[in-house]
Amino acid sequence: MSAPMNTPANGNLSRRSILRGTAGAAGLFTAGGLLTACGGIKESSAQTDAVLRIGYVSPSTGPAAGFGEANAFLMKKLRTTFEKDGLRIGGKKYSVKIIDRDSQSNPQTAAQVAADLINSEKIDLMLVTSTPETVNPVADACEAAKIPCLSTAVPWEAWYFGRGATPEKPFTYTYHFFIGVAELHAAYTSLWTKGGVETNRRVGVMWPNDPDGKAIRQGLGPQLKKSGFTIVDPGAYEDGTNDYSAQIAAFKKADAEIFNTFPLPPDFATFWKQARQQGYRPRIASIAKTGLLPSQIEALGSLGHGLSAGFWWSPEFPFTSTLTDQTARQLADDYEKSTGKQWTQVIGSNMALFEVAVHALKATSDPKDRGELAAALGKAKLTTVAGPLDFTSGPVKNVSTEPLVMGQWRKATGGSKFAVEPVIVDNGAFRDIPLGGELEPLR
Numbered sequence: 001m002s003a004p005m006n007t008p009a010n011g012n013l014s015r016r017s018i019l020r021g022t023a024g025a026a027g028l029f030t031a032g033g034l035l036t037a038c039g040g041i042k043e044s045s046a047q048t049d050a051v052l053r054i055g056y057v058s059p060s061t062g063p064a065a066g067f068g069e070a071n072a073f074l075m076k077k078l079r080t081t082f083e084k085d086g087l088r089i090g091g092k093k094y095s096v097k098i099i100d101r102d103s104q105s106n107p108q109t110a111a112q113v114a115a116d117l118i119n120s121e122k123i124d125l126m127l128v129t130s131t132p133e134t135v136n137p138v139a140d141a142c143e144a145a146k147i148p149c150l151s152t153a154v155p156w157e158a159w160y161f162g163r164g165a166t167p168e169k170p171f172t173y174t175y176h177f178f179i180g181v182a183e184l185h186a187a188y189t190s191l192w193t194k195g196g197v198e199t200n201r202r203v204g205v206m207w208p209n210d211p212d213g214k215a216i217r218q219g220l221g222p223q224l225k226k227s228g229f230t231i232v233d234p235g236a237y238e239d240g241t242n243d244y245s246a247q248i249a250a251f252k253k254a255d256a257e258i259f260n261t262f263p264l265p266p267d268f269a270t271f272w273k274q275a276r277q278q279g280y281r282p283r284i285a286s287i288a289k290t291g292l293l294p295s296q297i298e299a300l301g302s303l304g305h306g307l308s309a310g311f312w313w314s315p316e317f318p319f320t321s322t323l324t325d326q327t328a329r330q331l332a333d334d335y336e337k338s339t340g341k342q343w344t345q346v347i348g349s350n351m352a353l354f355e356v357a358v359h360a361l362k363a364t365s366d367p368k369d370r371g372e373l374a375a376a377l378g379k380a381k382l383t384t385v386a387g388p389l390d391f392t393s394g395p396v397k398n399v400s401t402e403p404l405v406m407g408q409w410r411k412a413t414g415g416s417k418f419a420v421e422p423v424i425v426d427n428g429a430f431r432d433i434p435l436g437g438e439l440e441p442l443r
Contacts, residue, residue, distance in 0.1 A: 313348025
């Protein structure tokens with residue numbers, strides 16, 4: 001995860017560095033490269049019937065499969081909602097067809113399913129979520145084919161600069177909402193300094209050689225240093241690394257009492273087990289990209305207890321869905337009752353994805369006019385179940401940010417049927433999101 005600079009000028013921070021690193025590691029294609037990879041994408045012609053076709057791409061299998069856990073629930077709920085009411089736009093009623101695809105957590109597959117949705121399914125709008133490996137290739141395909149696209153659950157710098165945009169040369173058809181470096185910096189520094197756990201302010205970091213890792217190293221690292229933290233960085237590691245002994249030795253030698261990382265879930269599980277075996281025990285461990293979902297924490301057993309992570313949605317958020325009229329709590333309860341599984345924060349961001357999409361569609365006179373729909377996405381301003389979003393206020397064109405608070409995973413208590421539960425331990429500037437407790441040191 002990464003986050004916004006406060007002003008567009010800060011995009012110069014390391015655009016070139018981010019671009020150099022992201023294009024190869026995650027298959028973030030330029031328009032020309034994408035056309036070649038997909039066998040050629042032709043500019044699709046919008047359908048003329050009264051059906052709006054919405055493509056939806058997420059990782060349901062592969063290393064990032066956890067982000068797709070709630071897809072079946074959301075697809076059923078949204079399809080039921082649209083089947084019942086449809087959408088009335090410009091005096092005309094439209095039915096809505098959602099066509100969902102699995103990226104398999106793979107950039108090449110993501111590009112291929114995007115090409116299929118654009119060329120074969122003739123979609124009017126693309127929605128895509130979760131990790132640069134899925135989101136960026138799909139967004140590139142849409143920008144090249146002039147298909148309006150909205151995405152989430154990727155730090156916005158990795159999405160924006162990683163795909164070649166600049167404040168002077170933004171995108172035309174692709175839009176995004178999520179957190180960025182500014183939100184992460186604010187959340188981390190608040191937790192690490194005000195959370196009640198004393199440390200030496202030395203932060204051991206494992207930032208990988210992938211789009212997220214590069215964006216974080218270039219953006220978050222310097223900001224943490226300015227805030228008085230010492231960064232212990234053994235260097236970028238490759239996704240899929242099996243031996244982290246060198247990194248662990250560096251953290252132990254520096255006595256890094258805070259740990260931070262942005263890994264794929266399997267990589268963190270390998271590292272964290274090795275860290276405990278080799279005697280590295282930080283007082284605080286704040287993680288991102290993994291540790292966001294209950295299943296990822298449960299897989300660690302007792303080693304997952306005490307880990308902290310940023311939460312961009314939880315049942316404690318005081319917001320209501322514009323599509324289902326459910327509060328965050330009601331939506332989470334609905335999910336748990338319907339599936340028997342514990343809520344995940346991806347439910348909120350992915351529901352908000354459709355809320356923004358419908359808001360933009362309704363703002364057009366002709367939802368099948370690509371240019372008009374893309375412009376409507378850029379003007380969207382509404383409060384979703386994930387919180388307020390405003391695409392007119394930046395941090396750069398094409399992007400809106402959202403609230404982020406810090407939660408800590410703990411062993412569930414009080415007769416809960418689930419193994420772990422997240423407790424919001426720092427709400428930073430978002431005082432309307434209630435705290436559930438104070439940060440506890442790792443044991």
